[in-house]
Amino acid sequence: MRDAVLIKIEPRPEPSRVMRYCSPLLAALLMLISGLIIFTLLGKNPVEAFHAFFVEPINDFYGLGELCIKASPLMLIGTGLAVGFRASIWNIGAEGQLAIGALCGGAVAVYFNQSSSGFILPAMISAGAVGGMLWASIPALLRTKFNANEILVSLMLNYVAILLLAMLVHGPLRDPDGYGFPQSVLFGESATLPIMIEGTRLHVGVLLSLAGVVAGWVFLEKSFTGYQIRVAGGAGRAATYAGFEYNRLIWIGLLAGGLAAGVAGVMEIAGPIGQLLPSVSPGYGYAAIIVAFVGRLHPGGIFLASLLMALLYLGGESGQMNLDLPSAVTGIFQGLLLFYLLAADFLVNYRIRTKSSQQEGN
Amino acid sequence: MKSMTQHVVAGLVCLACLAAFSLSAVAGDKLKVGFVYVSPVGDAGWTYQHDQGRQIMEKNLAGQVETKFIESVPEGAEAERVIRDLAKSGYDLIFTTSFGYMNPTLKVAKMFPGKYFEHSTGYKTAKNLGTYMCRYYEGRYLAGIVAGKMTKSNTLGYVAAFPIPEVIRGINAYTLGAKSVNPDIKVKVIWVNSWFDPGKEREAAEALITQGADVITHHTDSTAPVLTAEEKGVYAIAYHSDMSKYGPKAQLTAVTHNYGDIYTKIAKSVLDKSWKSEAIWNGIKEGAIKLEGMNAAVPGDVVALVEKTRKGIAEGSIHPFQGPVKDQSGKVVVAAGKSMSDKELLGMNYYVEGVQGNIPK
Numbered sequence: 001m002r003d004a005v006l007i008k009i010e011p012r013p014e015p016s017r018v019m020r021y022c023s024p025l026l027a028a029l030l031m032l033i034s035g036l037i038i039f040t041l042l043g044k045n046p047v048e049a050f051h052a053f054f055v056e057p058i059n060d061f062y063g064l065g066e067l068c069i070k071a072s073p074l075m076l077i078g079t080g081l082a083v084g085f086r087a088s089i090w091n092i093g094a095e096g097q098l099a100i101g102a103l104c105g106g107a108v109a110v111y112f113n114q115s116s117s118g119f120i121l122p123a124m125i126s127a128g129a130v131g132g133m134l135w136a137s138i139p140a141l142l143r144t145k146f147n148a149n150e151i152l153v154s155l156m157l158n159y160v161a162i163l164l165l166a167m168l169v170h171g172p173l174r175d176p177d178g179y180g181f182p183q184s185v186l187f188g189e190s191a192t193l194p195i196m197i198e199g200t201r202l203h204v205g206v207l208l209s210l211a212g213v214v215a216g217w218v219f220l221e222k223s224f225t226g227y228q229i230r231v232a233g234g235a236g237r238a239a240t241y242a243g244f245e246y247n248r249l250i251w252i253g254l255l256a257g258g259l260a261a262g263v264a265g266v267m268e269i270a271g272p273i274g275q276l277l278p279s280v281s282p283g284y285g286y287a288a289i290i291v292a293f294v295g296r297l298h299p300g301g302i303f304l305a306s307l308l309m310a311l312l313y314l315g316g317e318s319g320q321m322n323l324d325l326p327s328a329v330t331g332i333f334q335g336l337l338l339f340y341l342l343a344a345d346f347l348v349n350y351r352i353r354t355k356s357s358q359q360e361g362n
Numbered sequence: 363m364k365s366m367t368q369h370v371v372a373g374l375v376c377l378a379c380l381a382a383f384s385l386s387a388v389a390g391d392k393l394k395v396g397f398v399y400v401s402p403v404g405d406a407g408w409t410y411q412h413d414q415g416r417q418i419m420e421k422n423l424a425g426q427v428e429t430k431f432i433e434s435v436p437e438g439a440e441a442e443r444v445i446r447d448l449a450k451s452g453y454d455l456i457f458t459t460s461f462g463y464m465n466p467t468l469k470v471a472k473m474f475p476g477k478y479f480e481h482s483t484g485y486k487t488a489k490n491l492g493t494y495m496c497r498y499y500e501g502r503y504l505a506g507i508v509a510g511k512m513t514k515s516n517t518l519g520y521v522a523a524f525p526i527p528e529v530i531r532g533i534n535a536y537t538l539g540a541k542s543v544n545p546d547i548k549v550k551v552i553w554v555n556s557w558f559d560p561g562k563e564r565e566a567a568e569a570l571i572t573q574g575a576d577v578i579t580h581h582t583d584s585t586a587p588v589l590t591a592e593e594k595g596v597y598a599i600a601y602h603s604d605m606s607k608y609g610p611k612a613q614l615t616a617v618t619h620n621y622g623d624i625y626t627k628i629a630k631s632v633l634d635k636s637w638k639s640e641a642i643w644n645g646i647k648e649g650a651i652k653l654e655g656m657n658a659a660v661p662g663d664v665v666a667l668v669e670k671t672r673k674g675i676a677e678g679s680i681h682p683f684q685g686p687v688k689d690q691s692g693k694v695v696v697a698a699g700k701s702m703s704d705k706e707l708l709g710m711n712y713y714v715e716g717v718q719g720n721i722p723k
Contacts, residue, residue, distance in 0.1 A: 272439035
């Protein structure tokens with residue numbers, strides 16, 4: 001026992017503020033270094049691989065447009081989720097809220113398919129927003145009334161939402177001339193988001209997402225409710241003592257995520273997809289959780305993180321196309337990024353001390 | 363400030379040159395053929411068979427083609443970008459191998475009128491977009507004969523993905539095949555609402571076995587139903603690929619998809635500039651659908667009957683949907699002496715007599 005070395009993890013008395021903002025950058029850097037090692041191990045020239053992964057996908061206007069339309073739902077949902085996450089309300093249900101948003105918005109588009117009215121798009125987006133919020137209100141209600149864990153409820157409702165969407169696309173929303181295949185009709189022009197730059201898929205929904213990020217920033221940083229949310233997230237009890245009604249913050253936190261996800265769902269179907277499909281999202285609702293954390297739950301950071309995540313998706317495809325990299329590389333990069341971020345955060349908030357047991361006795 | 367702008371401009375010019383260079387570097391003499399897959403290639407299933415076809419085509423046209431596949435491309439917004447990127451990177455012939463790629467392929471085909479596109483299992487074509495698929499139902503009919511002869515409980519189990527015509531056609535053909543040798547056959551169907559979900563496929567197979575099914579087949583992508591049958595000691599009919607290594611005792615036979623000839627023919631037609639936009643629908647006759655991995659437990663007379671029927675289908679004297687065909691309610695959908703047209707086959711949305719339950723709406 002004499003020479004035994006104890007490893008002790010203890011909270012730092014005052015975590016460095018600078019390091020808190022540096023840790024995402026550090027995580028990104030470490031991810032790149034690990035990527036370098038992986039590429040080398042796969043027998044690829046790392047420089048070429050980096051070029052294929054991070055430069056190739058965005059070296060023309062089309063690629064930049066793709067980056068934006070990929071980042072758009074991530075930044076919008078990430079910002080919506082951050083509202084809840086800041087108050088320690090863990091909405092894991094954005095994927096389902098997105099599906100319900102797409103379902104409601106898509107139903108409007110299918111029902112008014114013949115109409116060329118300019119009100120169709122606003123109506124779709126409103127329907128999606130309401131749908132997303134309604135879906136998010138289920139965990140909010142169960143949490144505030146019965147103290148049911150919102151993580152589990154919102155997560156489980158994802159499956160319900162995705163199946164509900166699939167059921168309706170197989171049934172009433174199906175294209176009657178589509179040989180029974182589960183797809184809606186292609187949306188008309190009035191139900192499609194206009195393209196901003198000819199030759200790309202960059203649609204005006206990206207501007208709406210940016211507006212959502214700015215609105216999220218104003219709300220979180222400049223409003224009194226935003227302040228309450230921050231206090232509640234830091235110490236729930238303190239917030240209660242200060243007279244903030246925590247239940248109100250639960251509702252706001254979950255509804256903000258539902259609103260953002262619902263609108264993002266409509267923008268997917270009215271944007272790059274152009275019709276309602278049984279599955280409308282390649283996992284944006286989950287990826288946005290990573291984006292929110294990598295962005296430090298700050299809308300500015302979320303904006304940057306969404307671009308990085310979008311680039312990882314595009315890079316994965318480009319890597320497959322140009323270098324025969326396996327498709328799993330994208331998932332590995334995302335996992336590495338989150339892993340390093342959590343590790344860096346941990347080390348910012350805690351320190352590891354080693355001391356011999358002798359000293360411990362003193 | 364000015365010098366910074368100049369730098370930016372210079373940088374952009376460099377980038378543009380680089381892009382132009384990389385484009386010219388890839389354009390060789392060979393025909394570059396791209397494939398877009400919906401799932402990983404793996405070692406059995408839908409995408410695996412397409413990839414086998416790709417390799418056969420590459421071998422048949424060695425020296426004339428160069429191929430590339432992108433796997434795990436989700437149906438939806440992603441597909442259009444991947445297809446477009448292939449077209450942009452110098453691929454002149456692009457195969458998209460899942461139904462959900464239909465509209466994205468059509469959109470990209472319009473953007474690149476000088477390139478050729480082929481979409482599998484869809485129904486939309488264009489000047490430079492053709493479609494291809496196999497008459498999977500012909501193999502199903504043959505497999506139904508085997509199942510109908512081998513079942514003791516007269517109950518067959520079917521693990522199905524989505525209630526779309528292609529899957530329903532398979533269920534009906536299988537049922538008609540089984541009923542042609544065993545009129546008491548009942549077919550039970552469980553829908554798992556997924557093309558690939560080993561967990562759900564296993565649960566569905568177990569439920570069917572509990573309900574008395576002693577031959578299990580599947581229209582899903584994993585090997586789980588065959589594995590489950592092997593474990594539970596019942597028979598299985600594999601789909602897409604020969605899965606006898608997953609169920610050496612269980613697998614009676616496998617209905618396999620063989621795209622090698624289709625891919626070779628299409629690529630050749632592009633090479634010799636005779637490509638036309640067609641809707642290819644190949645079956646047993648063209649060797650696109652085969653029965654493979656026949657179990658030694660299947661008696662010789664059954665194998666002979668299957669072979670005779672196979673020949674009949676290949677020659678056109680036998681049609682799996684030969685009248686009289688009745689639907690579940692007993693209504694005659696194909697009159698005696700007639701057989702179903704391709705158009706009717708493509709839009710099939712009802713069960714034939716002998717299938718139990720309802721199609722989910």
